[in-house]
Amino acid sequence: MAGGVARFWREIPQRYNIIGNKCGSCERVFFPPREACPHCRRKSLGKMEDIKLSGKGEIITYTIIHVGPEAFKEQVPYPVAIIKLEEGPQITAQIVDCNIDEVKIGMKVENTFRRIQEDGYTGAIYYGYKFKPVKE
Amino acid sequence: MRDVVVIGVGLTKFGELWDKSFRRLIAEAGSKAILDANIGGKDIDAMYIGSMSSGRFVGQEHVGALVADASGFSHLHIPATRVEGACASGGLAIREGYLSIASGMNDIVVVGGVEKMNDVGGNFATETLATAADQEWEAFFGVTFPGLYAMIAKRHMHEYGTTKEQLAQVAVKNHANGALNPYAQYQREITLEQVLNATMVARPLGLLDCSPVTDGAASVVLCAAEKAKEFTDKPVKIIASGQGSDTLALHSRRDICTLDATVHAAKMAYKQANLTPSDIDLAEVHDCFTIAEICAIEDLGFVEKGQGGKAVENKITTLDGSLPVNTSGGLKSKGHPVGATGVAQLVEIAQQLRREAEKRQVKDARIGLAHNIGGSGATCTVHILEAM
Numbered sequence: 386m387a388g389g390v391a392r393f394w395r396e397i398p399q400r401y402n403i404i405g406n407k408c409g410s411c412e413r414v415f416f417p418p419r420e421a422c423p424h425c426r427r428k429s430l431g432k433m434e435d436i437k438l439s440g441k442g443e444i445i446t447y448t449i450i451h452v453g454p455e456a457f458k459e460q461v462p463y464p465v466a467i468i469k470l471e472e473g474p475q476i477t478a479q480i481v482d483c484n485i486d487e488v489k490i491g492m493k494v495e496n497t498f499r500r501i502q503e504d505g506y507t508g509a510i511y512y513g514y515k516f517k518p519v520k521e
Numbered sequence: 522m523r524d525v526v527v528i529g530v531g532l533t534k535f536g537e538l539w540d541k542s543f544r545r546l547i548a549e550a551g552s553k554a555i556l557d558a559n560i561g562g563k564d565i566d567a568m569y570i571g572s573m574s575s576g577r578f579v580g581q582e583h584v585g586a587l588v589a590d591a592s593g594f595s596h597l598h599i600p601a602t603r604v605e606g607a608c609a610s611g612g613l614a615i616r617e618g619y620l621s622i623a624s625g626m627n628d629i630v631v632v633g634g635v636e637k638m639n640d641v642g643g644n645f646a647t648e649t650l651a652t653a654a655d656q657e658w659e660a661f662f663g664v665t666f667p668g669l670y671a672m673i674a675k676r677h678m679h680e681y682g683t684t685k686e687q688l689a690q691v692a693v694k695n696h697a698n699g700a701l702n703p704y705a706q707y708q709r710e711i712t713l714e715q716v717l718n719a720t721m722v723a724r725p726l727g728l729l730d731c732s733p734v735t736d737g738a739a740s741v742v743l744c745a746a747e748k749a750k751e752f753t754d755k756p757v758k759i760i761a762s763g764q765g766s767d768t769l770a771l772h773s774r775r776d777i778c779t780l781d782a783t784v785h786a787a788k789m790a791y792k793q794a795n796l797t798p799s800d801i802d803l804a805e806v807h808d809c810f811t812i813a814e815i816c817a818i819e820d821l822g823f824v825e826k827g828q829g830g831k832a833v834e835n836k837i838t839t840l841d842g843s844l845p846v847n848t849s850g851g852l853k854s855k856g857h858p859v860g861a862t863g864v865a866q867l868v869e870i871a872q873q874l875r876r877e878a879e880k881r882q883v884k885d886a887r888i889g890l891a892h893n894i895g896g897s898g899a900t901c902t903v904h905i906l907e908a909m
């Protein structure tokens with residue numbers, strides 16, 4: 386991924402701890418945090434409040450990546466899903482700790498802190514959220 | 522608003538064109554369109570060029586002026602502007618040209634679209650295309666561009682029972698059309714089995730569900746309708762131009778299976794043209810992946826949401842079907858030089874309406890639609906053209 390270390394560093398709170406924000410006007414929750422609520426716009430200015438999301442949710446859709454980008458080449462084939470979090474926002478993340486054939490729409494998952502990718506040029510290792518099945 | 526017509530079209534061969542540079546490609550397409558329109562350099566009021574990522578593909582930005590220069594117009598100092606909206610850059614360039622004439626500011630505009638994608642390796646090309654996705658919140662986590670459309674496909678299958686065979690039939694149909702197009706990258710038919718058994722890229726999409734990496738350029742000359750008679754006796758009128766946007770990231774959309782930017786752009790275009798989807802005789806839609814064509818025919822209102830797969834299976838969209846879609850071969854078979862695609866779609870529709878599509882000619886075609894998408898659906902343009 387292009388850009389220096391600062392590009393990664395400034396997103397650390399969101400990527401390490403799933404910090405989103407909440408509109409003080411309509412209570413809608415966003416991830417990643419937004420400057421303003423798209424529904425309340427002007428009314429939401431100055432009322433957007435950071436909140437830590439539960440990191441629990443459900444798979445809305447998924448794919449198994451067989452041809453991956455350079456920084457993910459070692460990981461193929463790997464599942465990636467869109468997850469609807471309990472608080473409402475949907476996010477894209479890898480699914481881990483299960484057989485790739487077990488991944489299903491509707492599966493309950495929770496976040497786990499992992500190594501995401503390694504920059505082959507600088508050697509920097511980037512971390513963030515992945516999701517794993519919730520053990521019943 | 523003034524009426525705007527297409528008075529000239531030009532296309533290069535699409536494919537892996539090792540012997541042709543970025544500037545040669547766009548100059549060739551532009552020259553063809555200018556000759557076809559029977560205009561000279563002094564007639565041109567402005568140029569708009571669609572290119573998604575010349576900076577990454579050939580290490581060259583500032584391509585508005587470069588294209589005017591390469592076309593031999595530097596001494597005329599024509600206003601030349603590059604327009605970018607990922608894979609919809611060409612459609613956006615058309616719309617900018619259209620608006621500048623409709624507004625009364627310009628009389629004659631040359632629109633071009635170009636991408637030279639094969640000078641970089643396949644991996645780099647794929648990662649460049651992925652810059653159309655949200656880099657921080659999609660690409661960072663390992664999802665590829667085909668992966669995004671694969672997730673649309675998976676959800677479409679889940680909600681509507683769309684099958685992998687129906688997806689594959691889009692590719693089979695578009696290759697059958699491309700086999701009749703001398704400008705197409707792949708002028709050969711493929712079988713359902715070949716598509717189903719192709720190397721997996723992002724489940725459920727295999728290699729033959731994906732459009733290729735392509736070099737190519739396309740150009741059209743637009744003119745104020747009132748002036749067109751001076752240059753041509755076969756103008757094609759642009760009766761509507763629509764555009765829409767949506768969240769950059771697929772995961773933030775209202776519905777994963779609906780491209781609301783398409784819905785919005787189509788609504789805008791149908792309203793302007795005072796038409797309904799059933800008035801359209803043929804369409805070029807953005808089939809960057811097979812699932813994209815199925816979503817497009819639904820979101821453009823040709824079939825109900827969820828019925829796209831069935832429509833393809835029932836051969837409604839073949840060359841001799843009731844609504845031929847992607848008669849050119851589409852992005853899948855004609856090729857997808859991203860910045861050129863939206864312009865090339867207009868070339869195909871104009872040729873069809875001028876009865877110049879040869880073996881691909883749709884009988885009695887009078888009204889055609891062109892649908893161009895950027896990214897996973899964050900940008901869309903819809904243009905409707907009518908034979909005069």
Ligand SMILES: [Zn+2]
Binds near residue numbers: 408409422425426
């Ligand atoms: Zn709000």
